[in-house]
Amino acid sequence: MNTPLLEIRQLSIAFKQGDQQRQVVNRVSLSLSAGETLALVGESGSGKSLTALSVLRLLPAPGVIYPEGDILFLGQSLLHAGERHLRQLRGNDIAMIFQEPMSSLNPLHTLEKQLAEVLILHGDKRPAAARRQSIIESLERVGIRQPGARLKDFPHQLSGGERQRVMIAMALLMRPKLLIADEPTTALDVTVQAQILQLLDQLRRELGMAMLFITHDLNIVRRLADRVAVMQNGHCVETNQTQALFTHPQHDYTRRLLASAPRGEPMPLAPDSPVLLELKRLRVDFALRRGWLRRGPAHKSVVRDISFTLRRGECLGLVGESGSGKSTTALALLRLLKSSGEIWFDGLALHRYRRRELLPVRRRVQVIFQDPHSALNPRLTMTQIVAEGLLVQGHLTAQQRDEKVKRVLVDVGLDPESRHRYPAEFSGGQRQRIAIARALILEPELLILDEPTSSLDYSVQSQILSLLKSLSRKHGLTYLFISHDLSVVRTMCHRVMVLREGEIVEYGDCGQVFDHPSEPYTRQLLQSAVLR
Missing domain, CATH: 3.40.50.300 (P-loop containing nucleotide triphosphate hydrolases)
Structure with a gap:
């Protein structure tokens, strides 16, 4: 051999x-x-x-x-x-x-500089133009749109999926x-x-x-x-x-x-459930750097005229390719990105609120981000991370906070005895569960889930999805569920909205959209999922 x-x-x-x-x-x-x-x-x-x-x-x-x-x-x-x-x-x-990828890419350097560094460190002595062409070809092979125009971008200007593709391109540069x-x-x-x-x-x-x-x-x-x-x-x-x-x-x-695999149906939704969240003509534009002559557009529109309602106790799925505007929509409704349009939460016009006025509302809306590593403070223990929201509220004793932390850790499948360890001592999936526990401990009314099970194995996925369903049943939680895993979306969501390049392509009941898609793009997504 x-x-x-x-x-x-x-x-x-x-x-x-x-x-x-x-x-x-x-x-x-x-x-x-x-x-x-x-x-x-x-x-x-x-x-x-x-x-x-x-x-x-x-x-x-x-x-x-x-x-x-x-x-x-x-x-x-x-x-x-x-x-x-x-x-x-x-x-x-x-x-x-x-x-x-976000913790692996340098946030202070452009994509071109980071990919060129790989070539230079391993002895590539070609002119900069030749290296740039190799970088463009590598980015193009992994599906980055218009790679030549993206070389000057920084990691924070890319979606989570785009950052992952850059990491793959970087790894394959030296063959x-x-x-x-x-x-x-x-x-x-x-x-x-x-x-x-x-x-x-x-x-x-x-x-x-x-x-x-x-x-x-x-x-x-x-x-x-x-x-x-x-x-x-x-x-x-x-x-x-x-x-x-x-x-x-x-x-x-x-x-x-x-x-073990995601299965089941979403929790039954009462027909008379009131509307908790409503977006009207939401639009998000990003400013673009312009040349000396100020030619070309000054802004790039990444979300265009998004409108939908979300009823109390409902789960709405947002699906679409990386860069389609899913996470941007969520950040805009949280007022973490500047946007135009109307954002109504439980009758409150959040689009008119100033930052200080939003503080009481933020206790009622929690979010789980896509990348658990960058979302967790590496200098805090797990119990400090999970209890941070309780500490801000300030009406519980240290012992009460610790007991509540232990209960929520058990709920998300973590050992309470490990609560004094730091994030670096946990796997990626375990860090995601810590992020979920941190969001759930405040018992919010609306939970925005940005790829909450993307780094979890099937058995833990099933546990987390069952937990989210039981919490919805017990507390009437409402979910905005962003995911690329269509099997998880079908298990969790009552309705689904398909986004492409910042616009709604298809929107309706989950069963109807999955079983009888009306748009070619939706059918393409579903066919790709079957191929997996």
Whole structure:
């Protein structure tokens, strides 16, 4: 047999906590050949991302690798390699797409500067114009519209999905031998997700590139992977060929994982439910930088004349491709973006309110953002993050706040005993649950959910969706649910609104839109979802 491109031998990882160590990965052994795709699946906190990070020696500071194990790349040990050798490998022979693009991109640098840096650091001495053309081609391949015009953009000017595509383009610039992809399509809508998966598979075949693909989406695994390794609580419980694992899983945990998927119907809605939120002709324009002669438009319209109502206890789904205006609409109705039009909440004309006047209303409206890493303060413990809203209210004692924090952590599937740990010690899915707990603890009337389950595995998705439904039933919560996962939207939402380039394409009852779409764009979205 040929020597594997990557071989992980008896890898064990622990986090230091004072004089003690908490083991999080236990004797994991994996191998990956050139041109092969190995999917690493399991629930949040199972050790998938830590295993991947250890390949490039990028574990967070408290993490240590036990000396009994080893990681070999092309037969050479990475655990015993010097920093100079590792710098040469990172981004060149081994590239990684991280789970959270906003924390991986420098907010102070343009896209061109950040992508050019990858080429320059690995010895590209071509003129700037040649490097720029390579960057444009790379961005175009991952689906960035008008890439030449976007080179001067900063990360905050891109949608979540667009930032993820930039990260993929950056990883593929040097055509690596091994690509480690940690949830690379989490923030992408279904149409772009299909394009990216096709692109990654095509590049793997063209370059003989191997992929270590970490994901919670089992449909992607079935479509893309040659082999699958299943992790649970830091152990690799099963490894097999993809088809064999899906048809004849051997381990009980694998069978439970395959059986879990979003299902069910939205909570019944009373026919006489009053309107809680109404938007009339909402419009959001972004100012554009203009040249010396002031030619061209001064503004770019990203949301145009959006109007809808949301009844108390209802769940409205917003779907559409990245950059279609979903998150912008949510930020505008929260008055976090300047907009025109009317915003009515429970009879209050929020579009007329000044910032100070909005403070009482903000207690009644909470939001869960798409990227849990950048939404959580890394210097605060989990209990400080979740209890922050209670502390602002100021009418509970420290003991009462702590008890309420423990209850809401149990509700979202987190261990209350871990509430004194920091965000860096949690997986991406666990951080998302912390963000959900922080929003739920104030028991709001309207909850805006911006991709709330995008980084969660199927089993935890089902728990969170069941939790949101039960909270809606118990407290009459109203949801504005933004998602690219159409199966989740169908499970949660009474009505759905399809956006494209800032305009409403289709709007109606969820069942009607999904079963009998009237617009070609909606049918395209649904077909892409089926292909997953």
